[in-house]
Amino acid sequence: MKEKRQLLSAGFLLGVTHRRAVALLQHRLRDYDITPEQWSVLYHVTNEEGMIQKSIAEQTFKDKPTVTRILHQLEQKGYIVRKADQIDRRSLRIYSTERGRSLITETESIEESISQEVINCLGEQGHEQLVQSLNLLNSYLSKVKLAEEEE
Numbered sequence: 809m810k811e812k813r814q815l816l817s818a819g820f821l822l823g824v825t826h827r828r829a830v831a832l833l834q835h836r837l838r839d840y841d842i843t844p845e846q847w848s849v850l851y852h853v854t855n856e857e858g859m860i861q862k863s864i865a866e867q868t869f870k871d872k873p874t875v876t877r878i879l880h881q882l883e884q885k886g887y888i889v890r891k892a893d894q895i896d897r898r899s900l901r902i903y904s905t906e907r908g909r910s911l912i913t914e915t916e917s918i919e920e921s922i923s924q925e926v927i928n929c930l931g932e933q934g935h936e937q938l939v940q941s942l943n944l945l946n947s948y949l950s951k952v953k954l955a956e957e958e959e
Contacts, residue, residue: 854904854912
């Protein structure tokens, strides 16, 4: 009988590692009534007040429908408000509320601690190499996808 071979491709390992990192962040955020997905969007809004939805989608690497859903959830929780643009009333600008800013201030150390744990695991040089490799891979795959969409 043949032994089952575990699939250890780079894509598979990236997916597993991503899910484990998200699960760890979700576990650590459990007392704050926010998911990692919501936290990421709120973090970007808090650090760049008045963004439009398209910019949020680009910065968080999420599609527009997903950002719409997350913004709705954050608005219901009182973490953000949407305000009409002063020049273009059809466009909505997103702002964090005091409650949202307080949450980010209180929880930012949780995300930072996970990043530090990764550095501790890989070492500074290993972490830098990983980030460089992931940026290179992300850029390459984005170019491949764009090229295929143009076909």
